[in-house]
Amino acid sequence: MSWSDLERLVADAETSPALQQVLGQCHSRQELLRTARQLGYRLTRADLQNAWLEHHNAEEVQGADKASNY
Numbered sequence: 001m002s003w004s005d006l007e008r009l010v011a012d013a014e015t016s017p018a019l020q021q022v023l024g025q026c027h028s029r030q031e032l033l034r035t036a037r038q039l040g041y042r043l044t045r046a047d048l049q050n051a052w053l054e055h056h057n058a059e060e061v062q063g064a065d066k067a068s069n070y
Contacts, residue, residue: 005041006051 013019022039026032029048036043 002042002044002047003050005036006043006047009036009039009041009043 013023019039022035023032026035029045033043033045033048
């Protein structure tokens with residue numbers, strides 16, 4: 001359930017400058033989690049870690065695809 005809340009938070013932040021501003025003031029993952037939870041999103045540390053890994057792996061795949069074009 002919390003992964004869907006992370007997706008919802010991202011979608012909401014993409015359309016809400018006010019939410020972007022609030023989240024942009026977070027200086028750590030812990031602060032981001034605390035703020036998101038106060039806003040009603042049920043996120044966990046594992047959700048953030050999994051999202052980071054997914055993003056990082058996607059960047060590596062894209063980099064490998066670009067390198068294979070040469």
